[in-house]
Amino acid sequence: MRKVSIVGIGHTVFGNLSEFDLVDVMGFASGNALDDAGIRDNRKIVEQVFVANMGGGILNHQTGIASSLVSRMDMEPAMAELIENGPASGASAVKMGYMAIASGLVDVVMVTGGELMRTVTGWEGTDFVASLLHSEAEYNYGLTLPAYGGMFTRMYMERYGLTERDLGLVAVKDHQNGEKNPFAHVRVPCTIDAIHDNENAHVINNYIAEPLRMYGMCPVSDGAASLILCANDSPKMKYFTKQKPILISGVGSATDTHCVHNRKDPLILDAVRLAAEKAYKMAELKPDDISFAELHDAFVILELAISEEVGFFERGKAGDAIRNGVTAINGAKPINTSGGLKSKGHPVGATGVSQVFELVKQLREQGEEGRQVKDPKHGMAVNFGGFGNNVVAIICSKGEV
Protein backbone atom coordinates (compact mmCIF):
# COMPACT_ATOMS: atom_id res chain seq x y z
CA MET A 1 0.00 0.00 0.00
CA ARG A 2 1.05 3.61 -0.55
CA LYS A 3 2.48 5.56 2.34
CA VAL A 4 0.35 8.49 3.52
CA SER A 5 1.50 11.54 5.48
CA ILE A 6 -0.20 14.39 7.30
CA VAL A 7 0.93 17.65 5.75
CA GLY A 8 -1.37 20.20 7.39
CA ILE A 9 -3.25 20.56 10.68
CA GLY A 10 -5.93 22.95 11.95
CA HIS A 11 -7.92 23.33 15.18
CA THR A 12 -10.45 25.69 16.75
CA VAL A 13 -10.61 26.35 20.46
CA PHE A 14 -12.76 23.77 22.22
CA GLY A 15 -15.41 25.19 24.53
CA ASN A 16 -18.71 26.99 24.06
CA LEU A 17 -19.10 27.97 20.42
CA SER A 18 -22.89 27.63 20.32
CA GLU A 19 -23.35 31.17 18.95
CA PHE A 20 -21.67 30.00 15.73
CA ASP A 21 -22.85 27.77 12.90
CA LEU A 22 -21.65 24.15 12.85
CA VAL A 23 -20.27 24.31 9.30
CA ASP A 24 -18.58 27.66 9.98
CA VAL A 25 -16.79 26.11 12.97
CA MET A 26 -15.67 23.18 10.81
CA GLY A 27 -14.71 25.62 8.07
CA PHE A 28 -12.53 27.62 10.44
CA ALA A 29 -10.54 24.53 11.44
CA SER A 30 -10.33 23.50 7.77
CA GLY A 31 -8.98 26.91 6.81
CA ASN A 32 -6.35 26.63 9.53
CA ALA A 33 -5.31 23.24 8.12
CA LEU A 34 -5.10 24.60 4.55
CA ASP A 35 -2.98 27.52 5.80
CA ASP A 36 -0.75 25.26 7.89
CA ALA A 37 -0.25 23.06 4.82
CA GLY A 38 0.47 26.15 2.72
CA ILE A 39 -2.22 25.39 0.15
CA ARG A 40 -4.89 28.05 0.78
CA ASP A 41 -4.49 29.26 -2.82
CA ASN A 42 -4.08 25.72 -4.16
CA ARG A 43 -6.94 24.24 -2.13
CA LYS A 44 -8.51 22.69 -5.23
CA ILE A 45 -5.78 20.05 -5.21
CA VAL A 46 -7.80 18.41 -2.41
CA GLU A 47 -9.70 15.68 -4.22
CA GLN A 48 -11.66 14.19 -1.32
CA VAL A 49 -13.10 15.57 1.91
CA PHE A 50 -14.22 13.37 4.82
CA VAL A 51 -16.25 15.08 7.52
CA ALA A 52 -16.63 13.53 10.98
CA ASN A 53 -19.74 14.51 12.91
CA MET A 54 -22.14 12.60 15.13
CA GLY A 55 -24.99 14.94 16.01
CA GLY A 56 -25.50 17.52 13.26
CA GLY A 57 -28.81 15.94 12.31
CA ILE A 58 -30.07 15.62 15.87
CA LEU A 59 -28.55 18.59 17.71
CA ASN A 60 -28.23 21.20 14.98
CA HIS A 61 -30.89 20.03 12.53
CA GLN A 62 -28.29 20.06 9.74
CA THR A 63 -27.62 17.21 7.32
CA GLY A 64 -25.50 16.93 4.17
CA ILE A 65 -22.74 18.58 6.19
CA ALA A 66 -19.84 17.35 4.04
CA SER A 67 -21.27 18.95 0.88
CA SER A 68 -21.98 22.11 2.82
CA LEU A 69 -18.41 22.33 4.13
CA VAL A 70 -16.85 21.83 0.69
CA SER A 71 -18.97 24.60 -0.77
CA ARG A 72 -18.35 27.00 2.11
CA MET A 73 -14.59 26.47 1.69
CA ASP A 74 -14.78 26.97 -2.11
CA MET A 75 -13.38 23.50 -2.62
CA GLU A 76 -15.85 22.16 -5.20
CA PRO A 77 -15.78 19.78 -7.03
CA ALA A 78 -13.93 17.72 -4.34
CA MET A 79 -15.68 14.45 -3.46
CA ALA A 80 -17.22 14.66 -0.01
CA GLU A 81 -18.77 12.28 2.51
CA LEU A 82 -19.86 12.38 6.14
CA ILE A 83 -18.50 9.73 8.52
CA GLU A 84 -20.64 8.98 11.56
CA ASN A 85 -19.18 6.47 13.98
CA GLY A 86 -20.36 7.80 17.32
CA PRO A 87 -17.63 9.35 19.47
CA ALA A 88 -15.04 7.57 17.25
CA SER A 89 -16.24 9.40 14.12
CA GLY A 90 -13.08 11.53 14.04
CA ALA A 91 -10.49 8.76 13.91
CA SER A 92 -12.78 6.81 11.57
CA ALA A 93 -12.67 9.75 9.15
CA VAL A 94 -8.86 9.81 9.40
CA LYS A 95 -8.90 6.09 8.67
CA MET A 96 -11.13 6.65 5.61
CA GLY A 97 -8.77 9.38 4.44
CA TYR A 98 -5.85 7.01 4.80
CA MET A 99 -7.75 4.27 2.93
CA ALA A 100 -8.76 6.56 0.06
CA ILE A 101 -5.12 7.52 -0.55
CA ALA A 102 -3.53 4.13 0.19
CA SER A 103 -5.91 2.48 -2.28
CA GLY A 104 -4.69 4.78 -5.03
CA LEU A 105 -8.08 6.41 -5.59
CA VAL A 106 -6.88 9.92 -4.68
CA ASP A 107 -3.67 11.71 -3.63
CA VAL A 108 -4.85 14.54 -1.37
CA VAL A 109 -7.59 14.39 1.28
CA MET A 110 -8.93 16.82 3.85
CA VAL A 111 -10.38 15.31 7.05
CA THR A 112 -12.41 17.66 9.24
CA GLY A 113 -14.23 16.68 12.43
CA GLY A 114 -16.57 18.99 14.31
CA GLU A 115 -19.44 19.07 16.76
CA LEU A 116 -21.68 21.70 18.34
CA MET A 117 -23.14 20.10 21.48
CA ARG A 118 -23.73 23.11 23.68
CA THR A 119 -26.62 24.30 21.54
CA VAL A 120 -28.77 22.02 23.77
CA THR A 121 -28.95 21.54 27.56
CA GLY A 122 -26.46 19.32 29.36
CA TRP A 123 -29.01 16.56 29.76
CA GLU A 124 -30.08 16.74 26.10
CA GLY A 125 -26.40 16.42 25.13
CA THR A 126 -26.00 13.36 27.35
CA ASP A 127 -29.27 11.89 26.05
CA PHE A 128 -28.13 12.44 22.44
CA VAL A 129 -24.89 10.49 23.01
CA ALA A 130 -26.88 7.79 24.86
CA SER A 131 -28.85 7.20 21.65
CA LEU A 132 -25.90 5.03 20.52
CA LEU A 133 -26.75 2.50 23.27
CA HIS A 134 -29.09 -0.47 22.62
CA SER A 135 -32.48 1.21 22.38
CA GLU A 136 -34.47 -1.53 24.12
CA ALA A 137 -32.01 -3.12 26.53
CA GLU A 138 -30.01 -0.02 27.58
CA TYR A 139 -31.19 3.42 26.43
CA ASN A 140 -34.84 2.97 27.51
CA TYR A 141 -33.88 2.73 31.18
CA GLY A 142 -32.24 6.14 31.18
CA LEU A 143 -28.82 4.52 31.03
CA THR A 144 -26.18 6.88 29.64
CA LEU A 145 -22.48 6.76 28.82
CA PRO A 146 -21.64 8.25 32.26
CA ALA A 147 -23.71 5.44 33.88
CA TYR A 148 -21.63 2.81 32.08
CA GLY A 149 -18.51 4.83 32.93
CA GLY A 150 -19.53 4.66 36.61
CA MET A 151 -20.19 0.91 36.54
CA PHE A 152 -16.91 0.28 34.71
CA THR A 153 -15.04 2.43 37.24
CA ARG A 154 -16.50 0.52 40.20
CA MET A 155 -15.70 -2.89 38.67
CA TYR A 156 -12.12 -1.76 38.02
CA MET A 157 -11.66 -0.30 41.52
CA GLU A 158 -13.06 -3.41 43.18
CA ARG A 159 -10.90 -5.77 41.15
CA TYR A 160 -7.59 -3.89 41.15
CA GLY A 161 -7.74 -1.79 44.31
CA LEU A 162 -7.68 1.53 42.47
CA THR A 163 -8.78 4.46 44.67
CA GLU A 164 -10.74 7.65 44.07
CA ARG A 165 -7.50 9.51 44.76
CA ASP A 166 -5.82 7.67 41.87
CA LEU A 167 -8.68 8.78 39.59
CA GLY A 168 -8.13 12.33 40.82
CA LEU A 169 -4.44 12.10 39.88
CA VAL A 170 -5.40 11.42 36.26
CA ALA A 171 -7.49 14.61 36.19
CA VAL A 172 -4.67 16.61 37.79
CA LYS A 173 -2.18 15.36 35.18
CA ASP A 174 -4.59 16.08 32.31
CA HIS A 175 -5.23 19.61 33.55
CA GLN A 176 -1.50 20.26 33.90
CA ASN A 177 -1.18 19.57 30.17
CA GLY A 178 -4.47 21.19 29.11
CA GLU A 179 -3.68 24.38 30.98
CA LYS A 180 -0.81 24.93 28.51
CA ASN A 181 -2.86 24.01 25.41
CA PRO A 182 -4.36 27.16 23.84
CA PHE A 183 -7.19 25.08 22.31
CA ALA A 184 -8.27 23.36 25.55
CA HIS A 185 -11.78 23.88 26.94
CA VAL A 186 -10.96 23.81 30.66
CA ARG A 187 -7.64 25.56 31.26
CA VAL A 188 -7.90 25.97 35.01
CA PRO A 189 -5.30 24.32 37.20
CA CYS A 190 -6.55 21.41 39.26
CA THR A 191 -4.76 20.11 42.36
CA ILE A 192 -5.27 16.81 44.16
CA ASP A 193 -5.83 18.84 47.33
CA ALA A 194 -8.71 20.78 45.78
CA ILE A 195 -10.48 17.78 44.22
CA HIS A 196 -9.71 15.04 46.75
CA ASP A 197 -7.51 15.62 49.81
CA ASN A 198 -9.11 18.80 51.15
CA GLU A 199 -12.05 18.29 53.54
CA ASN A 200 -14.29 20.36 51.26
CA ALA A 201 -13.03 18.73 48.06
CA HIS A 202 -16.22 16.80 47.44
CA VAL A 203 -18.28 19.98 47.41
CA ILE A 204 -16.65 21.02 44.12
CA ASN A 205 -15.98 17.44 43.00
CA ASN A 206 -19.39 15.86 43.51
CA TYR A 207 -20.57 12.46 42.31
CA ILE A 208 -22.05 12.28 38.80
CA ALA A 209 -22.26 8.48 38.40
CA GLU A 210 -20.78 6.84 41.51
CA PRO A 211 -17.88 6.33 41.92
CA LEU A 212 -17.22 8.78 39.05
CA ARG A 213 -17.03 12.37 40.18
CA MET A 214 -17.22 15.58 38.18
CA TYR A 215 -13.44 15.68 37.77
CA GLY A 216 -13.58 12.13 36.46
CA MET A 217 -15.56 13.18 33.38
CA CYS A 218 -14.90 15.26 30.29
CA PRO A 219 -16.85 18.48 29.73
CA VAL A 220 -19.46 18.88 26.98
CA SER A 221 -17.68 20.87 24.29
CA ASP A 222 -18.00 22.46 20.88
CA GLY A 223 -15.13 22.61 18.40
CA ALA A 224 -13.48 21.29 15.28
CA ALA A 225 -10.15 19.98 14.03
CA SER A 226 -8.85 19.32 10.53
CA LEU A 227 -6.00 17.51 8.76
CA ILE A 228 -4.60 17.50 5.22
CA LEU A 229 -3.31 14.10 4.03
CA CYS A 230 -1.14 13.42 0.98
CA ALA A 231 0.38 10.31 -0.62
CA ASN A 232 4.15 10.22 -0.10
CA ASP A 233 4.67 9.15 -3.73
CA SER A 234 2.40 11.83 -5.21
CA PRO A 235 3.78 14.63 -7.40
CA LYS A 236 1.44 16.89 -5.43
CA MET A 237 3.78 16.48 -2.46
CA LYS A 238 5.65 19.45 -4.01
CA TYR A 239 2.93 21.77 -2.70
CA PHE A 240 3.66 20.77 0.89
CA THR A 241 7.01 22.31 1.72
CA LYS A 242 5.89 24.43 4.67
CA GLN A 243 5.82 21.68 7.31
CA LYS A 244 7.66 18.43 7.88
CA PRO A 245 5.26 15.64 6.81
CA ILE A 246 4.30 13.19 9.55
CA LEU A 247 3.70 9.59 8.47
CA ILE A 248 0.49 7.69 9.28
CA SER A 249 2.35 4.48 10.12
CA GLY A 250 -0.45 2.40 11.61
CA VAL A 251 -4.23 2.26 11.36
CA GLY A 252 -6.58 -0.24 13.00
CA SER A 253 -10.11 -0.50 14.28
CA ALA A 254 -12.39 -3.15 15.72
CA THR A 255 -15.89 -3.64 17.10
CA ASP A 256 -17.31 -5.36 20.19
CA THR A 257 -20.80 -6.34 21.46
CA HIS A 258 -23.36 -3.54 21.32
CA CYS A 259 -24.61 -4.31 24.85
CA VAL A 260 -21.94 -3.89 27.52
CA HIS A 261 -23.55 -6.64 29.62
CA ASN A 262 -22.92 -9.21 26.89
CA ARG A 263 -19.12 -9.04 27.23
CA LYS A 264 -17.79 -12.08 29.06
CA ASP A 265 -15.62 -9.80 31.20
CA PRO A 266 -16.89 -6.23 30.89
CA LEU A 267 -13.49 -4.93 32.08
CA ILE A 268 -11.78 -6.37 29.01
CA LEU A 269 -12.00 -3.97 26.08
CA ASP A 270 -11.53 -6.32 23.13
CA ALA A 271 -12.07 -3.65 20.48
CA VAL A 272 -9.34 -1.45 22.00
CA ARG A 273 -6.85 -4.31 22.11
CA LEU A 274 -7.63 -5.51 18.57
CA ALA A 275 -7.56 -2.01 17.05
CA ALA A 276 -4.16 -1.39 18.67
CA GLU A 277 -2.79 -4.78 17.58
CA LYS A 278 -3.70 -4.04 13.96
CA ALA A 279 -2.10 -0.60 14.11
CA TYR A 280 1.09 -2.00 15.71
CA LYS A 281 1.30 -4.74 13.09
CA MET A 282 0.96 -2.30 10.21
CA ALA A 283 3.52 0.08 11.72
CA GLU A 284 5.83 -2.82 12.68
CA LEU A 285 6.02 -1.36 16.18
CA LYS A 286 5.54 -2.62 19.74
CA PRO A 287 3.91 -0.81 22.68
CA ASP A 288 7.38 0.05 24.03
CA ASP A 289 8.20 1.90 20.80
CA ILE A 290 5.38 4.42 21.32
CA SER A 291 6.78 7.68 22.71
CA PHE A 292 3.46 9.22 23.83
CA ALA A 293 -0.27 8.71 23.35
CA GLU A 294 -3.65 10.40 23.21
CA LEU A 295 -6.13 8.01 24.85
CA HIS A 296 -9.89 8.61 24.91
CA ASP A 297 -10.43 9.67 28.55
CA ALA A 298 -14.11 10.65 28.34
CA PHE A 299 -14.01 9.15 31.85
CA VAL A 300 -10.60 9.16 33.52
CA ILE A 301 -10.83 5.41 34.18
CA LEU A 302 -10.71 4.90 30.40
CA GLU A 303 -7.25 6.46 30.15
CA LEU A 304 -6.03 3.82 32.62
CA ALA A 305 -7.94 0.89 31.10
CA ILE A 306 -7.00 1.78 27.51
CA SER A 307 -3.32 2.25 28.45
CA GLU A 308 -3.34 -1.35 29.74
CA GLU A 309 -5.31 -2.75 26.82
CA VAL A 310 -2.89 -1.27 24.23
CA GLY A 311 0.00 -2.89 26.11
CA PHE A 312 1.68 0.08 27.81
CA PHE A 313 1.12 -1.42 31.26
CA GLU A 314 0.07 -4.77 32.69
CA ARG A 315 -3.60 -5.23 33.48
CA GLY A 316 -4.42 -3.50 36.78
CA LYS A 317 -1.10 -1.65 36.90
CA ALA A 318 -1.96 1.68 35.26
CA GLY A 319 -2.69 3.03 38.75
CA ASP A 320 0.99 2.57 39.63
CA ALA A 321 1.94 4.49 36.48
CA ILE A 322 -0.19 7.52 37.35
CA ARG A 323 0.99 7.49 41.00
CA ASN A 324 4.63 7.35 39.88
CA GLY A 325 4.35 10.06 37.23
CA VAL A 326 5.11 7.69 34.36
CA THR A 327 2.34 9.23 32.22
CA ALA A 328 3.17 12.86 33.08
CA ILE A 329 4.60 15.08 30.33
CA ASN A 330 8.17 14.41 31.51
CA GLY A 331 7.54 10.75 32.38
CA ALA A 332 8.57 7.66 30.43
CA LYS A 333 5.19 7.36 28.65
CA PRO A 334 3.37 10.71 28.50
CA ILE A 335 -0.38 10.27 28.01
CA ASN A 336 -2.86 12.93 26.91
CA THR A 337 -0.29 15.64 26.35
CA SER A 338 -3.09 17.81 24.91
CA GLY A 339 -4.99 17.67 28.20
CA GLY A 340 -7.06 14.77 26.91
CA LEU A 341 -10.83 14.81 26.65
CA LYS A 342 -10.88 15.64 30.37
CA SER A 343 -9.28 19.08 30.04
CA LYS A 344 -9.18 19.79 26.29
CA GLY A 345 -12.84 18.82 25.89
CA HIS A 346 -14.84 16.33 23.83
CA PRO A 347 -16.81 17.68 20.85
CA VAL A 348 -17.57 14.09 19.84
CA GLY A 349 -17.09 14.26 16.05
CA ALA A 350 -13.95 16.39 16.42
CA THR A 351 -12.20 14.34 19.09
CA GLY A 352 -10.47 11.68 16.97
CA VAL A 353 -9.23 14.29 14.48
CA SER A 354 -8.03 16.44 17.38
CA GLN A 355 -6.14 13.47 18.87
CA VAL A 356 -4.26 12.99 15.58
CA PHE A 357 -3.70 16.79 15.36
CA GLU A 358 -1.92 16.48 18.73
CA LEU A 359 0.22 13.54 17.52
CA VAL A 360 1.37 15.64 14.56
CA LYS A 361 2.01 18.72 16.68
CA GLN A 362 4.15 16.72 19.13
CA LEU A 363 6.03 14.86 16.37
CA ARG A 364 6.80 18.20 14.71
CA GLU A 365 7.97 19.34 18.17
CA GLN A 366 5.65 22.34 18.05
CA GLY A 367 4.12 21.74 21.50
CA GLU A 368 3.81 24.76 23.79
CA GLU A 369 6.34 25.41 26.55
CA GLY A 370 5.97 22.78 29.25
CA ARG A 371 3.93 20.28 27.24
CA GLN A 372 6.30 19.16 24.49
CA VAL A 373 7.37 15.52 24.72
CA LYS A 374 11.16 15.16 24.52
CA ASP A 375 12.36 13.70 21.19
CA PRO A 376 9.16 11.81 20.26
CA LYS A 377 9.36 9.22 17.48
CA HIS A 378 5.96 7.54 17.42
CA GLY A 379 2.61 8.66 18.86
CA MET A 380 -0.60 6.65 19.23
CA ALA A 381 -4.21 7.86 19.32
CA VAL A 382 -7.09 5.70 20.55
CA ASN A 383 -10.59 7.01 19.78
CA PHE A 384 -13.25 5.07 21.73
CA GLY A 385 -16.76 4.86 20.29
CA GLY A 386 -19.87 3.60 22.07
CA PHE A 387 -18.88 2.14 25.37
CA GLY A 388 -16.00 0.43 23.59
CA ASN A 389 -18.07 -1.16 20.83
CA ASN A 390 -16.18 0.59 18.00
CA VAL A 391 -12.63 1.72 18.56
CA VAL A 392 -10.07 3.23 16.18
CA ALA A 393 -6.30 3.34 16.80
CA ILE A 394 -3.88 5.44 14.74
CA ILE A 395 -0.09 5.59 14.98
CA CYS A 396 1.85 8.50 13.53
CA SER A 397 5.61 8.56 13.13
CA LYS A 398 8.34 11.05 12.51
CA GLY A 399 10.17 9.94 9.42
CA GLU A 400 11.62 10.66 6.06
CA VAL A 401 9.38 10.99 3.03
Add this chain to the structure above:
Amino acid sequence: MIDFSAYGVQTPVVNAVKCPSCGKLFYPAPMICSGCGERRDPSGIIFKDWETVSLSGECTLLAWTRVYALPEGYEMQYLLFGIVEFPNGLRASGRLNVDQPVTGMKVNAEVEVMENSKGKEFDGFVFGS
Protein backbone atom coordinates in the same frame (compact mmCIF):
# COMPACT_ATOMS: atom_id res chain seq x y z
CA MET B 1 -59.26 3.42 20.17
CA ILE B 2 -60.29 -0.03 21.28
CA ASP B 3 -59.05 -0.92 24.73
CA PHE B 4 -57.74 -4.45 24.26
CA SER B 5 -56.70 -4.60 27.89
CA ALA B 6 -60.31 -5.48 28.70
CA TYR B 7 -59.73 -8.84 27.02
CA GLY B 8 -57.01 -9.90 29.39
CA VAL B 9 -54.70 -8.56 32.04
CA GLN B 10 -51.45 -7.43 30.47
CA THR B 11 -48.51 -8.60 32.53
CA PRO B 12 -45.31 -6.70 31.80
CA VAL B 13 -42.64 -9.01 30.48
CA VAL B 14 -39.05 -8.89 29.23
CA ASN B 15 -38.27 -11.70 26.85
CA ALA B 16 -35.08 -13.45 25.99
CA VAL B 17 -35.16 -15.56 22.82
CA LYS B 18 -34.14 -19.16 22.18
CA CYS B 19 -32.56 -20.35 18.94
CA PRO B 20 -34.91 -23.02 17.47
CA SER B 21 -31.96 -25.00 16.04
CA CYS B 22 -29.42 -25.19 18.83
CA GLY B 23 -31.31 -23.85 21.85
CA LYS B 24 -28.89 -21.02 22.67
CA LEU B 25 -30.45 -18.18 24.69
CA PHE B 26 -30.03 -14.48 23.91
CA TYR B 27 -30.91 -11.13 25.47
CA PRO B 28 -31.56 -8.87 23.72
CA ALA B 29 -32.61 -10.73 20.55
CA PRO B 30 -30.04 -10.93 17.73
CA MET B 31 -30.93 -11.54 14.06
CA ILE B 32 -28.59 -14.52 13.73
CA CYS B 33 -27.53 -17.20 16.20
CA SER B 34 -23.88 -16.93 17.26
CA GLY B 35 -24.01 -20.65 18.08
CA CYS B 36 -25.23 -22.14 14.80
CA GLY B 37 -26.02 -19.35 12.31
CA GLU B 38 -29.81 -19.79 12.38
CA ARG B 39 -31.60 -16.60 11.30
CA ARG B 40 -34.44 -14.94 13.18
CA ASP B 41 -37.36 -13.36 11.34
CA PRO B 42 -39.37 -11.02 13.59
CA SER B 43 -42.26 -11.19 11.07
CA GLY B 44 -42.27 -15.00 11.17
CA ILE B 45 -42.91 -15.04 7.39
CA ILE B 46 -39.67 -16.20 5.77
CA PHE B 47 -38.17 -17.94 8.80
CA LYS B 48 -39.71 -18.88 12.11
CA ASP B 49 -39.67 -16.21 14.81
CA TRP B 50 -37.91 -17.60 17.83
CA GLU B 51 -39.50 -18.91 20.99
CA THR B 52 -39.41 -16.39 23.82
CA VAL B 53 -38.36 -17.07 27.38
CA SER B 54 -39.43 -14.52 29.98
CA LEU B 55 -36.61 -13.27 32.16
CA SER B 56 -37.14 -12.45 35.83
CA GLY B 57 -36.45 -13.70 39.33
CA GLU B 58 -33.28 -14.21 41.27
CA CYS B 59 -30.04 -12.96 39.80
CA THR B 60 -26.62 -11.67 40.84
CA LEU B 61 -25.60 -8.01 40.78
CA LEU B 62 -22.41 -7.69 38.71
CA ALA B 63 -22.04 -3.90 38.57
CA TRP B 64 -23.94 -0.83 39.73
CA THR B 65 -23.88 2.95 39.84
CA ARG B 66 -25.85 5.81 41.34
CA VAL B 67 -26.44 8.51 38.71
CA TYR B 68 -27.07 12.10 39.78
CA ALA B 69 -27.27 13.73 36.34
CA LEU B 70 -30.93 13.15 35.46
CA PRO B 71 -33.28 14.60 32.86
CA GLU B 72 -35.13 17.78 33.73
CA GLY B 73 -38.42 16.99 35.40
CA TYR B 74 -37.17 14.03 37.40
CA GLU B 75 -38.16 14.54 41.05
CA MET B 76 -35.67 12.12 42.62
CA GLN B 77 -32.11 13.06 43.52
CA TYR B 78 -30.56 10.08 41.80
CA LEU B 79 -31.30 6.84 39.94
CA LEU B 80 -29.58 3.51 40.57
CA PHE B 81 -28.63 1.24 37.66
CA GLY B 82 -27.14 -2.22 37.58
CA ILE B 83 -26.03 -5.14 35.45
CA VAL B 84 -27.15 -8.61 36.61
CA GLU B 85 -26.57 -12.22 35.67
CA PHE B 86 -29.41 -14.78 35.75
CA PRO B 87 -28.87 -18.45 36.69
CA ASN B 88 -29.24 -19.39 32.98
CA GLY B 89 -26.17 -17.27 32.23
CA LEU B 90 -28.01 -14.41 30.51
CA ARG B 91 -27.24 -10.88 31.64
CA ALA B 92 -29.23 -7.66 31.57
CA SER B 93 -28.96 -3.98 32.42
CA GLY B 94 -31.76 -2.21 34.27
CA ARG B 95 -32.85 0.01 37.12
CA LEU B 96 -31.82 -0.97 40.63
CA ASN B 97 -33.92 -0.52 43.76
CA VAL B 98 -31.77 -1.60 46.70
CA ASP B 99 -30.87 0.57 49.71
CA GLN B 100 -27.23 -0.50 50.03
CA PRO B 101 -26.11 -2.17 46.80
CA VAL B 102 -23.07 -4.44 47.02
CA THR B 103 -21.40 -6.04 43.98
CA GLY B 104 -22.11 -9.78 44.00
CA MET B 105 -25.30 -9.59 46.09
CA LYS B 106 -28.42 -11.57 45.15
CA VAL B 107 -31.22 -9.40 43.80
CA ASN B 108 -34.65 -10.11 42.39
CA ALA B 109 -35.48 -8.99 38.86
CA GLU B 110 -39.06 -7.77 38.52
CA VAL B 111 -40.58 -6.40 35.34
CA GLU B 112 -42.56 -3.17 35.43
CA VAL B 113 -44.08 -0.80 32.91
CA MET B 114 -41.81 2.25 32.89
CA GLU B 115 -41.20 5.32 30.75
CA ASN B 116 -38.07 6.24 28.86
CA SER B 117 -36.79 9.82 28.71
CA LYS B 118 -39.04 10.54 25.72
CA GLY B 119 -42.13 9.47 27.69
CA LYS B 120 -42.51 6.19 25.77
CA GLU B 121 -43.76 3.24 27.85
CA PHE B 122 -41.86 -0.04 27.89
CA ASP B 123 -41.59 -3.17 30.03
CA GLY B 124 -38.31 -3.09 31.89
CA PHE B 125 -36.33 -4.58 34.74
CA VAL B 126 -36.19 -3.32 38.29
CA PHE B 127 -33.66 -5.23 40.35
CA GLY B 128 -34.84 -5.19 43.99
CA SER B 129 -34.05 -7.05 47.16
